[in-house]
Amino acid sequence: MAQEWNIKSRSAVCKGCQTAFSDRQEFYTALNDCGDGYERIDYCRECWRKNQDSHNPHSMWRSTFIVPPPPAPEPLKKETAEGLLRKMIEDDEARADVIYILAVMLERKKVLIEREVQTADDGSIVRIYEHRATQDSFIIRDPGLKLHELDDVQQAVVDMLGGGKAAAPAACEERRD
Ligand SMILES: [Zn+2]
Numbered sequence: 001m002a003q004e005w006n007i008k009s010r011s012a013v014c015k016g017c018q019t020a021f022s023d024r025q026e027f028y029t030a031l032n033d034c035g036d037g038y039e040r041i042d043y044c045r046e047c048w049r050k051n052q053d054s055h056n057p058h059s060m061w062r063s064t065f066i067v068p069p070p071p072a073p074e075p076l077k078k079e080t081a082e083g084l085l086r087k088m089i090e091d092d093e094a095r096a097d098v099i100y101i102l103a104v105m106l107e108r109k110k111v112l113i114e115r116e117v118q119t120a121d122d123g124s125i126v127r128i129y130e131h132r133a134t135q136d137s138f139i140i141r142d143p144g145l146k147l148h149e150l151d152d153v154q155q156a157v158v159d160m161l162g163g164g165k166a167a168a169p170a171a172c173e174e175r176r177d
C-alpha cells in the first residue's frame with residue numbers, strides 16, 4: 001500500500017534531458033504510485049512527448065515552472081499551518097485527521113491547489129495537492145471525517161498553531177501572499 005502522506009519536491013531539471021527548467025517554462029509532471037510509495041517525475045515538453053505512454057494518464061498534469069522567491073525570514077512567533085504540515089508529514093506518529101485538516105486549510109488559503117483525487121486499492125481516497133509557490137506535491141490520505149468530527153480536529157489544529165480563536169491560522173501566512 002502507498003504511504004499515507006508524502007511530499008514530492010518539484011525537480012529543477014527535466015528527468016529526460018537533465019536540462020534545468022527556466023522561469024515560466026511549461027513542464028509536465030507524472031505521479032506514479034509504485035506500490036510502496038509515490039514517484040514524481042518532471043519533464044520538459046519534448047521529453048514528455050517521448051515518455052508519456054509509460055505513465056498513467058490520470059496521474060499527470062501540466063504546469064508553468066515558477067522560480068520560487070527566496071524564503072521569507074522565519075517568523076519567531078507562532079507555528080504556521082504550512083510549517084506544521086511539513087513537520088507532521090515527516091512524523092510517523094502524526095494524526096491522519098490533523099494532517100488532512102491542515103491541507104484543507106492551506107487549500108482554502110490558496111497555498112495548496114488540489115491537483116487530483118485518487119482511489120487507492122483499499123478504497124481509501126488520496127488527495128494530491130500542489131504547493132502554489134514551490135510546486136511540491138503533497139500526497140495526503142483523506143481520513144473520511146464525519147461532519148461532527150471536524151470541529152474537534154479543527155480545534156486540535158488551532159491549539160497546535162498556538163491556540164486562540166479558530167480564525168488564527170488563516171492570518172498566519174498572509175504576508176507571504
Ligand atoms: Zn527534457
